[in-house]
Amino acid sequence: MSAAPPVHASGVAADAATRAEAGEQRGRARVTPQQVTAVVPVVLFVVLFVVMIVVQGTFSGSLLQTVLETTVPLILVGFGQTLVVLTGGIDLSVGGIFSLVTALVATKMTHNGDVATWLPLVLLIGLAAGAINGLLIVRTKMQPFIVTLASWSVFSGLALLALSTDGGSVAPGLSSTLSGSWIVPKAAVVTAVVIVVWLVLRRTRFGTNVLAIGSSEPSARLNSVPVARTKILVYALAGLFTALGAVYYSSVLTFSGSPTAGDTFILQSVAAVVIGGASLAGGRGNMIGTILGACSLSMIAQIVFFAGAESYWGQLVQGILILAAVLLFATVELLIRRRNPASAEEA
Amino acid sequence: MQDDSHQARGQTDAWDLQALEMRKSYGKVNALDGATLRARYGEVHALLGENGAGKSTMCKIVTGSVRPDAGELLLDGRAISNGSVGEAMRHGIGTVFQELSLLPDLSVAENMFIGGGEPRGRTKLVDRRAARRRTDEIFDELGIEGIDPRSAAGSLPLAQQQLVEIAKVIARKPRILILDEATSTLPRQDVLWLFGIVRRLRDEGAAVFLISHRLREAFELADRITVFRNGADAKTGTTDEFTEATLVEAMLGRELGVETERRPAPAAAEVRLEVRELNVKNRVRDVSFELRRGEILGLAGLQGQGQTAVLQALYGWTRHDGEVLLDGQPIDVRTPRRAIRSGVALVPEDRRTQGLALEMSIRDNLTLPTLRRQLGFGNLISPAREERFAEHLAKSLNVKAGSLEDDVASLSGGNQQKVLLGKVLSLEAKVLLFADITRGVDVGTKADIFALMRELTADGTSIVFYSSDSMELIHMCHRVAVMFDHTIACVLEGDEITERNIVQASVSGRIATSEEVKV
Numbered sequence: 024m025s026a027a028p029p030v031h032a033s034g035v036a037a038d039a040a041t042r043a044e045a046g047e048q049r050g051r052a053r054v055t056p057q058q059v060t061a062v063v064p065v066v067l068f069v070v071l072f073v074v075m076i077v078v079q080g081t082f083s084g085s086l087l088q089t090v091l092e093t094t095v096p097l098i099l100v101g102f103g104q105t106l107v108v109l110t111g112g113i114d115l116s117v118g119g120i121f122s123l124v125t126a127l128v129a130t131k132m133t134h135n136g137d138v139a140t141w142l143p144l145v146l147l148i149g150l151a152a153g154a155i156n157g158l159l160i161v162r163t164k165m166q167p168f169i170v171t172l173a174s175w176s177v178f179s180g181l182a183l184l185a186l187s188t189d190g191g192s193v194a195p196g197l198s199s200t201l202s203g204s205w206i207v208p209k210a211a212v213v214t215a216v217v218i219v220v221w222l223v224l225r226r227t228r229f230g231t232n233v234l235a236i237g238s239s240e241p242s243a244r245l246n247s248v249p250v251a252r253t254k255i256l257v258y259a260l261a262g263l264f265t266a267l268g269a270v271y272y273s274s275v276l277t278f279s280g281s282p283t284a285g286d287t288f289i290l291q292s293v294a295a296v297v298i299g300g301a302s303l304a305g306g307r308g309n310m311i312g313t314i315l316g317a318c319s320l321s322m323i324a325q326i327v328f329f330a331g332a333e334s335y336w337g338q339l340v341q342g343i344l345i346l347a348a349v350l351l352f353a354t355v356e357l358l359i360r361r362r363n364p365a366s367a368e369e370a
Numbered sequence: 371m372q373d374d375s376h377q378a379r380g381q382t383d384a385w386d387l388q389a390l391e392m393r394k395s396y397g398k399v400n401a402l403d404g405a406t407l408r409a410r411y412g413e414v415h416a417l418l419g420e421n422g423a424g425k426s427t428m429c430k431i432v433t434g435s436v437r438p439d440a441g442e443l444l445l446d447g448r449a450i451s452n453g454s455v456g457e458a459m460r461h462g463i464g465t466v467f468q469e470l471s472l473l474p475d476l477s478v479a480e481n482m483f484i485g486g487g488e489p490r491g492r493t494k495l496v497d498r499r500a501a502r503r504r505t506d507e508i509f510d511e512l513g514i515e516g517i518d519p520r521s522a523a524g525s526l527p528l529a530q531q532q533l534v535e536i537a538k539v540i541a542r543k544p545r546i547l548i549l550d551e552a553t554s555t556l557p558r559q560d561v562l563w564l565f566g567i568v569r570r571l572r573d574e575g576a577a578v579f580l581i582s583h584r585l586r587e588a589f590e591l592a593d594r595i596t597v598f599r600n601g602a603d604a605k606t607g608t609t610d611e612f613t614e615a616t617l618v619e620a621m622l623g624r625e626l627g628v629e630t631e632r633r634p635a636p637a638a639a640e641v642r643l644e645v646r647e648l649n650v651k652n653r654v655r656d657v658s659f660e661l662r663r664g665e666i667l668g669l670a671g672l673q674g675q676g677q678t679a680v681l682q683a684l685y686g687w688t689r690h691d692g693e694v695l696l697d698g699q700p701i702d703v704r705t706p707r708r709a710i711r712s713g714v715a716l717v718p719e720d721r722r723t724q725g726l727a728l729e730m731s732i733r734d735n736l737t738l739p740t741l742r743r744q745l746g747f748g749n750l751i752s753p754a755r756e757e758r759f760a761e762h763l764a765k766s767l768n769v770k771a772g773s774l775e776d777d778v779a780s781l782s783g784g785n786q787q788k789v790l791l792g793k794v795l796s797l798e799a800k801v802l803l804f805a806d807i808t809r810g811v812d813v814g815t816k817a818d819i820f821a822l823m824r825e826l827t828a829d830g831t832s833i834v835f836y837s838s839d840s841m842e843l844i845h846m847c848h849r850v851a852v853m854f855d856h857t858i859a860c861v862l863e864g865d866e867i868t869e870r871n872i873v874q875a876s877v878s879g880r881i882a883t884s885e886e887v888k889v
Contacts, residue, residue, distance in 0.1 A: 226495040228488065231476065235484055238475035238524075245435060245471035247456030247485035306475035 059355045060300030060307070063348065064315035067298065071322045078329045091213065092202075093276065094321040096121075097291055099268030101299075101313040102220060103153070103261030104292040109224075110257050111237040111305025112160065112167035117265045117292055119178025120152045121285025124269035126182040129191025129280020138194050146266045152178055153262020157255035175289070182282040191280040193273055202275045220310045233257060237305025294341065295320055298348045319344070385444075386411045387432070387546060387577055392441035394427055396780060399772060401427040402438070403601035409594075411545070414568060414578045416588035416609075419598030419621055419812065425581055426468065428598070429548050432579075433465040434458030445546075456485065464544030466536050468551040468581075468810070474524025479505040481523045482538050508541045512567060528555050529673045540567060547571060548579045553587060554810045557673050557838070558873070565591050583812055584839070585614055597621055622814055639663040641698075642832045643714075643801045645684070648692035653679035655857040657692075661801065661834065664827045668847035669836035670872045675853040677836040678719060681803040684834070685709045685716035696800065710739070715799035717791060717807045721783075725790040728779040732771055733760040735778050735789055740796050763792040768818060784815035791819065795826075802826065804835045808842055820846060840872040854879035 072090075076082045100117050107114040124145050131141045152174070159170045224230035232253045235243040244250050268288070273280050298316035301308020320341060327337040385408040394402040402424045409415045417425040430436035432443065434452035443450055445461055452458045458465075472481050479501045483489070489500035505519040514533050523531060532555045539547065549568070553561045568578055568591060580592055588595055589609060596606040597620040605620040612620075643661040648654055654676045661667050669677045683690035686709040694703050694714075701712035709715070718724035726735055737744050737756045744759060746752025760774050767788045771781055778789055787807060794802070804823075808816050823833060823846060837843050843850050850862045852875035859879040862871055871881045 222495060226498065228486075228496065231480055231484060231488075231496070234476055234480075235473045238473040242471045242473050243484075245455055245465075245467055246473070247454065247459055249456070306473070 060352055061309070061312065063351060064299050064312045064319070067319050067344075067348070068315045068322075071319050071326070075322050075326050075329070078326050088210075090318055090322055090325070094318050096268035096272040096276070097288065097295060097317040097321060098314050099264045099271065100288045100292040101295040101317045102310060103264035104296050105299070105301060105308055105310055105313045106233060106257045106264075107167070107261050108293070108296050108301050108303060109233050109237045109305055109308055110254055111240065112254070112257075113293065113303070114153075114156065114167065114171045114258065114261050115289050116152070116156055116171040116174040116178055117261065118285040118287075118289040119175040119182065120149050120262050120265045121269045121272075121288050122182035122282050123152070123178045123185065123285075124149055124266045125273040125277075125280045125284045126186035126191070126282045127280075128193055128270055128273040130186050132194050132197060132274075133192050134194045134196075136194060138197055142197075142270070145270060146263060149262040149264075149266025149269070150259050151262070153265070154255055154259035156262070157258030160258065161251040161254050179282070179285070182285075186280050186282045189279065189281040189283075193278050193280075198274045198278060201271060217311065217314065224310060229253065229256070234306055237302075237307070239306075291317075291320060294345050297345060300352065302352075384410065386446060388442075388444040389428060389432060390442045390444070392428060392431055393439045394431065394436065395439060399780065400601050402431075402441075405598065405602045407432075407596060407603060408606075409546075409577045409579065411575050411577045412572055413593040414572050414580055414591050415594045415596065416580045416582065416592035417596055417598060418582075418585070418588060418617060419604070423598035423621070423812070424601040425598045426550060427601075429465070429550050429579060429581060432458070432546070433463060433548060435465075459485070459542070462545035463548070464539040464542050464546070465548040465550060466539050466552040468554075470528075470531055470535050472523040472531055472535055472538075474522065476523060477520050478517060478523050478526070478534055479519035481534060482508065482519075482541065487542065508537055512537055512540065513563060527674050529557060529560065532556055533560065536564060536567075540571070544571075544576060546577045546579070548581075550581045551583070551810050553582055553584065555673075555838075561587065583810060583816075585617055585813075588617075589614070599623055618813060621812075639665065642696065643834075644693075644695040644698075646693040646695070648680065648683055648690060648694075650676070650679050650683050650688050650690045653688070653856060654683060654690070655855070657858050659851060659858060659861070661832045663832060664830050665849070666823065666827055666833045666835050666847045668843035668850035668867075669834060669853060670840055670843055670850050671853035671859075671876050673838065675876075676856040677853050678805055679856075680853075681716055681805045681834065681836060684714060684801075684803055687716070710797055710799065713800040714803065715794050715797045715801075716803040717794045717805060719805040719807070719809075721786055721790045725793075726778050726786060729777060731775050732764065732769070732778055732781070732789055733757065733774040736760040736763050736774075736793050736796070739793060759796075763796055764789075767792045767795075767822075783810060784812050787811055787815060788818070791822070795822075800831060802831060802833045804833060804837075806836055806838050809838060816842075840869050843867070843872065844869060852876055 072087075075090075076086070079086075100121065103117060104114055127141065127145050127148070132138045132145075156167075156171055156174055159165065159174070160167050163170075224233070232243070232248045235246065235248050236250055236253060240250060265285075265288075269285065272284065277284075295316035296308065296313050297303065298319060299308065299312025299314070301312065323340050323344065324334070324337045327334060327340065387409045389405075389407040392402045392405050392407075393400075405424050405428055407417070407428055417428065419425045427436060431438050431441070431452065434455045434457055437453070443452060450461060452461070452463075455465075473484065476484065479498070482505045483501055489497045489504055491497040491500070502519040509515070509517060509519075514537060517526065517530055517534065523534060526534065532552065536552060547568070553564065556564065565587075568580075572578055580588065582588060592609050594606070594608050595612055595617070597604045597617065599621060604623070639662040641660050642663045642665075645660075646658050648657040657676070657680055659667065669680065671677055679688060682688045683692075684694065684703055686703045686705040686707075694701055696713055701714070703709040703712060703714055706716070722728060727738070730738075733756060737760055740759070741751060744751050744756045746755055757774070764771065764774060769781075769785050769788045769792070771785060778786055781789065791807070808819060811819070823835070827833060835843065835847060844867055847867065848863075850867050850872060851858045852860055852862065852872060854876065860875050860881060862875070862881070866881065875881050
């Protein structure tokens with residue numbers, strides 16, 4: 024048997040013409056929906072940033088840093104939410120986990136509390152809470168929406184058990200460590216985290232599996248992707264990221280705890296993911312988009328505050344923004360489909 | 371002595387893969403009822419049978435995507451349990467799935483290596499550039515051209531997706547290769563290309579299973595044939611033990627009276643549908659034709675020449691320019707709803723995503739487009755009326771189902787197709803558009819569909835019939851329009867309708883003149 028490939032000359036050649044044609048059409052319509060969804064959040068971020076400078080009337084280098092720092096909790100919760108959304112799911116329980124962790128931080132990690140024990144413990148609690156979500160979703164095959172709606176309620180109840188009203192305090196040591204100056208610049212830490220998360224998503228088998236599940240779960244299964252394991256891990260990571268966000272929130276931003284602090288993060292995190300260009304159907308989206316989406320959301324609140332308007336204007340604008348973003352993404356995709364017959368023909 | 375051992379081998383050990391007495395049922399339907407399959411390395415083994423006969427379920431068991439209720443799977447004489455596709459892969463079993471298993475949002479390169487085997491850099495991270503390069507190499511080696519490893523798999527035309535799917539499996543050098551309807555979306559020349567690769571794999575010692583509805587492919591490629599019927603293996607033997615007639619007989623358990631003679635075109639009949647200068651951006655260019663009362667007009671051509679687009683445009687599925695006249699009157703076909711009202715209905719290509727609501731019951735699917743007729747007291751949907759209507763349709767189309775309340779998804783492919791047909795027929799359209807509806811359908815159902823088409827045309831219905839199988843067009847059509855470069859290149863009539871002419875026109879846009887043929 025010769026090693027030569029069994030190319031059926033006339034056949035493949037005849038068809039090569041039609042394929043070359045398809046390639047040419049692809050060449051003309053080079054813009055993909057993915058590229059557009061990557062650009063939109065950047066544009067939005069820049070526009071809002073400029074508006075913020077105008078409204079505030081001053082510009083200083085620390086403005087960007089302030090925005091980033093106040094948005095860290097939402098970014099972290101958003102990371103977790105992005106992972107879940109990429110698999111085609113949704114996690115409403117981030118609100119409950121967030122509240123539970125803040126409550127624990129404010130009651131256990133006080134100035135006379137054992138921070139060294141409780142810090143890893145609360146992170147573990149976040150991880151475990153998420154893993155329970157994942158297990159329930161995978162084992163019972165219930166909808167993520169229902170499972171996490173229920174567990175949100177459960178975790179919120181536990182949060183109220185730990186801390187019945189807003190209050191408590193956080194060990195000043197922890198606060199100053201997180202908010203004070205670090206050995207390495209914070210910007211470098213943030214950049215490093217972003218790069219790591221990006222690498223995990225785009226350059227590891229885990230990341231590809233996540234996208235594969237969101238793209239088509241039955242097909243992923245046929246390709247021997249470990250669907251159950253990956254999903255459980257995704258929800259667990261969502262819990263962990265949420266716990267991280269909650270620790271930062273209570274120790275740096277509020278210095279106290281609130282058993283209902285997490286609730287606003289549920290829809291905000293989903294909004295950040297959507298504005299960041301992810302598809303709620305799964306398979307498409309990225310972490311950078313989520314960061315930009317989260318920052319855009321918190322800048323709107325800032326702008327409204329500095330403009331001296333009532334805070335409900337912020338809510339209104341946020342709502343319109345979400346609608347506009349989703350509409351834009353849908354339109355762009357439709358336009359590209361129309362322009363690129365290769366994807367529509369015979370499909 | 372030696373003879374004895376050889377004989378013993380011949381009876382048992384000679385089989386490298388054995389699936390013994392497999393049973394599997396879905397609800398009340400027995401998909402497999404004690405079926406046995408044996409195969410050897412270095413042989414191509416065709417599995418034939420009607421849809422629902424059990425061959426696909428058998429393959430899924432071997433592949434690990436379905437767990438049998440009972441039965442034994444032996445590989446190299448050892449029992450293996452295929453709990454998952456991954457486990458089967460580790461045993462060297464690779465499958466080209468009937469429903470494409472590509473992940474639409476991932477790139478072609480990512481798809482090639484999903485589930486394992488992706489190239490990694492020194493850092494243990496996936497090396498995407500290397501993955502792209504490797505994909506290009508694999509495509510080169512297999513003779514696939516014109517597919518960019520970076521493009522999203524879902525953005526490729528169906529035939530190209532099929533090629534990627536095939537390349538993905540072959541690149542893993544499986545010891546056992548299963549081709550589950552892998553050829554159904556491929557044009558003929560790509561089928562031949564695939565067969566070349568399969569022969570090479572076989573000669574290198576792989577066992578290949580071929581599931582196809584095209585008997586011709588089985589005769590071309592297979593060394594051995596097993597026919598399935600009613601969830602069991604009905605007949606097995608080497609290919610030369612079968613003829614086309616005995617094969618079909620074994621599949622049906624009866625003789626098939628295929629009516630092959632073509633009736634003359636009803637030239638005298640009045641023009642029913644007239645299409646003038648139909649254009650769809652990038653997909654259809656200046657298509658004009660006439661369709662007479664009771665006529666079947668075939669649409670032929672290579673994949674992607676606009677056949678589907680023409681049908682979709684006439685059904686108001688895609689935006690288009692041009693004039694459409696029915697019985698001399700201009701009609702509005704800008705949306706499917708309007709097209710149906712005007713008397714034009716389409717049976718779409720992909721019953722799973724375009725034709726049926728899989729999670730709904732058979733009854734609900736059958737009555738969905740005609741709910742207006744199912745209304746009773748107070749304009750509420752009358753269950754009794756629905757029931758009668760659905761039952762009548764199901765019976766007249768010979769749908770095999772436990773109960774009309776079952777999900778459509780629980781039916782075999784052929785029966786799903788019948789539900790889809792029934793649904794569209796109940797619209798009582800004057801012009802029916804059939805978009806490759808016999809693809810992946812077993813011979814029995816096909817015969818039923820063809821009989822139905824003849825019945826319909828006898829009653830005056832006109833049909834535009836697009837099929838990727840030119841033999842079907844030759845059997846069924848009064849005229850065949852061959853599409854080339856997004857337009858109708860030529861229309862074949864009467865004795866001109868031959869496979870040779872269709873193929874010739876498909877690849878060149880014209881047919882050879884009679885002088886050229888003689889030379």
